[in-house]
Amino acid sequence: MANEKVTSIEVAKKAGVSQSAVSRVFTPGASVSPKMAEKVLKAAEELGYRPNVLARSLITGRSRIIGLVVAYLDNQFYPDALEKLSNALQAHGYHILVFMVSNDDDGIDKVMGELLDYQVDGIITASVAMSNALTSRCAAAGVPVVLFNRGQDDVRLNQVTSDNFEGGRKIAAFLAAGGHKKIAHIAGWSGSSTGRDREAGFRAGLREVGLELSVCIDGMYKRDIAAQAARDIFSAKDRPDAVFVGNDHMAFAVMDVLRFELKLDVPGDVSVVGYDDVPLAAWPAYDLTTLRQPSNRMVEATVSTLLGWIEEGSQDVQKIKIDGPLMIRGSARLPEGWPDERL
Amino acid sequence: MANEKVTSIEVAKKAGVSQSAVSRVFTPGASVSPKMAEKVLKAAEELGYRPNVLARSLITGRSRIIGLVVAYLDNQFYPDALEKLSNALQAHGYHILVFMVSNDDDGIDKVMGELLDYQVDGIITASVAMSNALTSRCAAAGVPVVLFNRGQDDVRLNQVTSDNFEGGRKIAAFLAAGGHKKIAHIAGWSGSSTGRDREAGFRAGLREVGLELSVCIDGMYKRDIAAQAARDIFSAKDRPDAVFVGNDHMAFAVMDVLRFELKLDVPGDVSVVGYDDVPLAAWPAYDLTTLRQPSNRMVEATVSTLLGWIEEGSQDVQKIKIDGPLMIRGSARLPEGWPDERL
DNA sequence: ATTTATCGTGCATACGTATGCAAATTGAAA
C-alpha cells in the first residue's frame, strides 16, 4: 500500500518548470501560455497528479465543503432533499459533509463545533434549529447558514420553507368543502416552526368557514407517537371524520392504524391529509392526499442563496417561502364539484 | 460578516507561550504540564479558538473524512445505512463526505477523482462498483476502500454484504414449503453481484426441491421496471403463484401492481417475498415477507474494517458475508407447520 | 551536593498549494 502522494513540485520538476507554473495551470483564470499548459498537463497526467484540495483551502480560505446538519433520515423527505442538494452542489464543485444530530438533546452545539473545525464554506440545516450562541459563532466565523425546511426568527438566518401557513389553510378549505364536520389534527412538532405554522394556518382556515378544530395532538414528527394519537382519537364512538396529519411520514402511520387496527375505511369513514408529498405518498398502497413541498424549488433556492453568500460575500438575508399545490389523491373525500385531478 | 479566524499563534501570544505549546495542548497524547494546559485552554476559550482540521491534515496526512459514494437514496435501505454509518463514524471522530453518482454512466471515475482530491482517509461505496483503474488509483494513493452491499472479485477490495446466495436459497425453500408450484423472479440488477447471487441462490434452492424458475426478469433495482415486469408476468391467465423480488424497493412496486392494477390478492393469489427488510416492509400496508439484511451488523463490520485499515495500516482484505433471517410476514402464504413468528 | 534520568518547552521546519511582485519573454508598433 504505497502511500505515494504526487505533489505539484514533482510535476514541476518533471516538466522542467516552476511549482507556481503548475499551480497556475490548475487554477482557472490564471495566466499561462498554451505550451506551458501542455507541458504541465502532460507531466501531471503521467504522474497521476491532482491538486490537494485541503492544501489549497489553506491558502484560498475556501474548502468547497458544505456542512449538512440533519436529524432524521427515516422521513423520506430528507434523503430525497439530501440527494437533490448533493447533486446541485456537486454541479458547482461543492460537496456535502454530513452531520447527524438528534433533535432532542443538545448535541447540536457539539456537532456544530466539529463542523466549523472543517472550515466549511457554508452550512445547511435540515429540520434542525439553531441556538443563538451557534448563530453568533457562525456569523463570527463568516460562515453562512441556510435553514432548510425550518424557520426561525433570528434576522441573521437565511431560511427556505414551503408556505406552511398557507398550506394548512388550503387543507382546511379542502376538508371543509368535502363536508367534514368533526376535524382532528395530529400536528407536527410544536417545537418547530413548520409544525406551528401548519397548525396555525389550518386553524385559521377552519375558522374562516365557521369550523373549529375538534381535537389536536402533537405528533412530534414521530411515527409511533402519531400512531398512538390516532388510536386515542379514533377509538371513541363519536370520532372525527377527518384528520390533517402534520407530515406524510406520520400520516402513513395514522393510515395504518385506521385501516389495520381500527378497521376504518379511508376515506369512507375518515379522510386523511398529509403534508410533504414524499414519493411514497403517490404509491397506490397509501394514495395520500397531501400538500406538496416543492423540494426541487426549495433545493434550488437553498443552493443559490448559499452560493450567493459564499461567492459574492454578504447578501441580504433571505426568508424564502415557496408555495405548493394540494395533491389530491384517494385518501380524502373529494368535495362535490372539485375536479378530480388525481396525480 | 467579519471573517475572523483565530489561530494557534494568537492563542499562544495571549497565553504567553509558544505556538507549539498550543498545538500540544490540542493534540491528544502530547506532553504538556497541567498548568500550561490550563493557561492555554483559558486563552483558547476566551478567543474562541478551535484547531483547523484542514491545516492539521496537511501535516498528519489524515483528514478524518470518509468518502461515501452512493447511487440511490430512494431505496430506503441506503438512507438507513447512511444514517448508521454516519453515526458510527462520528463516534470515532470521522465524518462522511457524500458523493452521489449514477450507476449507469461512467461518472463514477470523475467523482472518484474529486473524492481523492479531498484526501479522504477511506472510501465506502454503497451499491456502486469500482473499475479496475479506480481500484488501482485508490491503492496507489493508500486509501482503503470498502464496498458496502456489493461484492467484487478484485482481491484488493474489502466488501461487506449479506449472504445473498444463502438468502436466495432460504426464500426458495420457504416458497417451496408453501406449496407454490409456479414461481417467478423479478431479479436485482444483473450487473450487480447482489442481484446475481440472490438469483443464483434462489435457483439453487428451487433445484434442491425439484422445482425450477418459471420466469425471470431483470428489474434493475428500479421501481418502474419492476412494475412493468409484474404486469408482463401476472397479466397472463396461467400466471405464477409466487414471486421473489430482488429487493424490497421493487417488491413494493410489484405489490402495488398486483393489488391495485391487476386486482390480485396477496398472498391469496400470489405470494410476494422481498429482500432487505427496510423499515417500510414492516408497515401494515405492505407487511412484506422479506429476507433481512442486518444493516446494524453490516455497518459495524464496514466501520471496523475501514478504521482498521486507516489506523493500523495494511490489513488482510476482508470479504465479509453476514447471514440474515427471513422475516415472515403477511405477503406470502405461510407453509403448514411453520411457526407464525410474524414480526 | 552531585549526578542522572525524566519531563516540559521553544525553535525551526515541513506539509502542498496560491499569489504579489519583479524579472523575463513575447509581440506589435514605430
Add this chain to the structure above:
DNA sequence: TTTCAATTTGCATACGTATGCACGATAAAT
C-alpha cells in the same frame, strides 16, 4: 532595428498546524 506594452514566468512567502531536536527545568537517586 528599436521601443514599449502586454503577457508569461519564477522567486519568495504565506496559509495554520504538528513534530524532531536540543535545551532548560525539575525530580529522583546516589
